[in-house]
Every structure is written in structure tokens, then in C-alpha cells.
Amino acid sequence: MSFGQNIQFLRKMRNKMTQEELAEKLGVSRQTVSKWELDVMYPEMDKVIEICKLFSCSMDELIRNDMNVSDEAYSDIRMEYVEPFRYIRYAVVSTEPEDDALDHVKKWAKMLKIQNPEIIGWDFPVLSQEQINVFNMHGYVAALILPDNVTETADFMDIVNQDKQKYIVITIKDPMIAPFRLIPNAYKVLMTHMHINKIPHKEDKKIISCFEKEYFVNGTSYMDVYIAVDEIES
Template identity: 45%
Template sequence: MSLGKNIAYLRKRIALTQDELAEKMSVSRQTVSKWETDEAFPEISKLTKLADLFHCKVDTLLREDLEARRNIYSEVSIKTVAGFRMARYVMITPNPEDDVIAYIARWTEQSGLTEYCHGNVTMIGWDFPFVSAEQQNRFGLRGYAAAAVLPEGFDAKLPGVEIAEQPAAKYAVITITDPAAAPFERIPAAYQQIMNYLEANGFKEDSRTDCISCFEHEYEKDGTTFMDVYILADGVAKSNVLTPLQYLT
């Protein structure tokens, strides 16, 4: 474990240069460089400030090997997602993810969508927050929505879902490798990394109601399961500070 490598890793995760981190820490770029090469050790006050900036505990900076996360998470990028039409459904159950995904999977089979897409149906999902405190605390219920993306030309005649339109929008995206290995750790951490990135790059909250605010897309590639996590970047306004972003289309 190296504190310097941890600082460098977390700095790069939120797309800050050494100069930008130095400005935030009120030190010189040379000082940041020495921290990252373990030639110098940050003062306690600076360690606390670093932990606040990176949204982690000081113990995490000092004791964990954060570079090991490279094999789990991709870099955060900004991606333009084209507009699409979807068939969606919501369930509130003790295990809503599995329940509603299974429901949508059955619908895609029965509606002919699976055959239409030659078995390659794109499915997405997101948390459904409108669950009462009584439902959560008394009955252990949670909400989740799942949707199948409808390709152009497909006529969704089978009832049992809501057909909705999603306009084109920019999203901050991160990819998780093997999310099921530790789902309650890896998936929330992915969301946190995106939020750290948006905050560090000067994004501020600005509501937009015509798009899904965040969603997940799980898929397999070469025998490995991946999950892309999306958070709406059009739903925040970028102030004129910090790092210029690379927009991917």
C-alpha cells in the first residue's frame, strides 16, 4: 500500500491535474508531486481535506490499496445517449430487481421483441424511490424499475407495460467489472465515483425532468459480466471551472 499511489489514483479518478489538486489543497504542484511519489507526507489537516475531497475516510487513504480498484472500475466519461423508446414496468417487493427484470424478460418473449432483436434485447433498470416509510420499515419492501429498449420499427402491441420516450441526453458513465461479486459494495461505489467526478469538475444541480436521472445496464462480453452505470449530466449545469471534459458520442 502507498499513500502516494492512493492520492494519485483518486486524483485521476475525478479528472484533476496536479495543478488543480494543488490549488484545492493550497499547496504547490511540486508538493502534490512529492505526495504522490511518497517523497513527502501530507500534514494531518491536508489528509483530512484530501479525504473530504475524495469522499473517503482518512483510514482508507492510509491503509487500503486503492489502485486495486483499477480492475473493477473504468474511468468516468461523459457520453451522449441517443433518444430511445422503451417498455417499462415498476415493482415494489422485497427483491424488486430480480422480480421486475424477470417480468420484463417474459414480456419481451411474449411480445416478440426477443425474436425481433435476434435475442439481443437491451435492458436497463433504476431504483424507484417512491416507497413509503411503512413499506420499507414494516414490510422490507423496495422499488425498482426495469425497461426494454424498443428498436425503431417494433410495434409493441402486448399490454402489461408502459411505453415511454427518452430524449437524447448526456450522461456520466462508469463501467463495473463483475458487479455481482459484491453488489452492495461495487454498485453504490460506482455511483459515488461518478458523483465525485461531477462535483470535482464543477457540475451543479439543475433539475431536468424529461430524462431518467440514472440507470444501469448489465451485459456480458467474452464471458465476463459488466454493468454500465449512468448518471444524467444534462441534469446538472457545468460552471466555468476546472477540467475540460472529453465528450464521447
Template identity: 55%
Template structure:
């Protein structure tokens, strides 16, 4: 853990705030910020509390956590307005549900003549403890974004209104998926907290992934 690395990470999450801008907020010199980020000096308690207020974090976050879970695979951390869309979805509960759910949506796209289909997915939360603990199962939902005028038979057509999302891109997400993908969610949650964004779970898809040229992870926010 490193206070200096945590401070630099929080500053970068906050719209790449410069050392000069942070120094001005804290009424210290830029050199003071630079020394703190190199772990050459720690702030006084009152300044540490001010830093927590600026970045919406705790003292434990600053001094005890290793906050930066980013890797070279991450890029394009952003807030994005996702346009409204129509979609159909398919959920699978099994030991490895992702491939089956996603495959079903690509098959639906083929059956309905959709070229270059866009498929998104997210973990399905309504799985019993018996399914998880005894049978090692989990759930996954895949959804096919529908072009205008396409209405597949046998599916309920759902609509997602335009909404704001925090998002991040992952290159090579499956090189080390059990580290890289959770790390992306961790980084997004830090980004949202630092910038005062609140996670939204009602009336929109609260979070999803898409695998076009890598993976983009989205979390709904306001």
C-alpha cells in the same frame, strides 16, 4: 484513512490530472506533491484549503475520510452523452423485485420479436416505510429500450431525451454486490463533485444500471 491516498484519488478523478499540473496550480514543486501522496508530508493549512477549492471537497474529506472506494472491478469512468430513446417500464415491489421486473421486460422483448434486447433498471423510490421496515420490501423498475417501429401493447410508451450522464463500468458486479455496486455510486458521486457536475433528477431518468457484459452505472448530470 490517508491524506496521500485521498489526494491521489482526487487527482485521478479530475481527468487524471498530473502531479506536475497540480503542483503548478498550488505553486509548489512536483516533488512536494509526490511526498504528500506518499504521506511523507502534509500541506500547510492555506495549501490544504486551495486543494479543497480545486477538487470541490472539504477538509474532512481530505484528512478524515477514506475517499477511494474503487476496486479492480471498476473501469471506464467517464462522462457520456446518452442518445434519446423510447422505452416501456415495469415496477415490482417485493422482497426481491429485481429478477421479476427484469424478467418481465425480457419477456416483453421476446413477445415483440426484439433480438438482443437492452434492459436497464433502477431503484423505485416510492415505497412506504411500512413496506420497508415491516415487510422488508423495496421497489425496482426495469425498462426495455424500444427499437424504432416497435410499440408493445399494454404498456405506456415513454421517451427519454438525449442527456449527459456520468458512468462507470463494473466487472463481476455480483461477486460482492453489497460492496461493489454502492462503491461504484460513491465513486461516481466523487467524480461528479470533483469535476463540477450537478446531479439532474427532473425530465430524465436520474440514474440507471445496465448489465451488458458486466454492469454500467449511470447518473444524470449537467
């Protein structure tokens, strides 16, 4: 844990704020901010309070925690509009539901003769405490995006329509090297960015609140992590 690294992380999360911009907001010199980030010197208590207020974090988080969950595996954070799409989904609740759910929708893709299927997935949160704590179970939903030329599906496949929606996105390179660290941390990076920049998370039954999409480019695996955000005035 480093106090200076936390300030540097928060600054970069705030729309890549420069040392000069932070110094101006706090009424200090750029060199002072640089010394803070290098842990050469520490700010007075009034400046610590100002920093906490500016970045919407607690003093305990700033001083004691390691806030920097970034990794070289992650891309820069970006905003994207996802155009309207149709999908069919399959949910599994078990100790390892991801592979089962994904395999199921891949079979659907073959059934519907969809070449190069686009598949997304997300955690299924509606579980009892007994399932979670006693049986170590969790839920996962896999969804197959339907191309425009697919107009008919089987009777048991419920088609869901989603309207155009704005998402905050980050890309993970080689996510399966350490999935239980890289994927949760990607969500944490996005949520931290949203918190610092006061970007509201949109939760609406008509949209997918958050999801993941894995794909390959030149033999390398990538995963985009999406969180829905509300439109706010700039």
C-alpha cells in the same frame, strides 16, 4: 485510510490532474506533492485548506475518511450522449425486486418477439419509511428498450419516450461477484467525480435520472452505470 491516498484519488478524479498541475496550483514543487501522496510528509494547515477548497471536500473527509472507492473492476469515467429511445417499464416493490422486475420485462420481450433485448434498470425511490425500515423493502424498475421495428405493443404496456441526453458513465466488470459493494460504489465514484469537477446532476421527469445496463462480451459480464448530467459551459 491514507491522507496521501486521498490526495491521489482526488487528483485523479479532477480530470486526471497530474502531480505537476496540482503542485502549480498550490505553489509547491512536484516532489512535495509526491511526498504528500506517499505519506512521507504532510502539508501545512494553509495548504490543507487550499486542497479542500480546490477539490470541494471537507477537512474531515480529506484527513479522516477513506475517499478512494475505486476498484480495479471499474473502467475510466467518461461522458456519453444517449440517443433518443422508446421503452416500456415495470416496477416492483419487495424485499428483492430486481429479479422480479427483470424477469417481467424479459417475458415482454418474448411476447413482442424481440431478439437480444436491451434491458436497463434503476431504483424506484417512492417508498414509505415503514416499507423501508420495518419490512426491509425497496423498489426497482426494469425497462425494455423498444427497437425501431416494434410499432405495436399490448394495451397494458405504456410506451415512454426519452430525448437525447448526456450522461456520465462508468463500467463495472463482473458486477455480480459483489453487487452490493460494486454497484453502489460505482455510483459513489461518479458522484464524487461530479462533485469535484462541479458537474451538475440533471433531475427531470422527462428523462431517466440514472440507470444500469448489464451485458456480456466474450462470456464476461459487464455493467454500465449512467447518471444524467446538465450541459455546462466548458
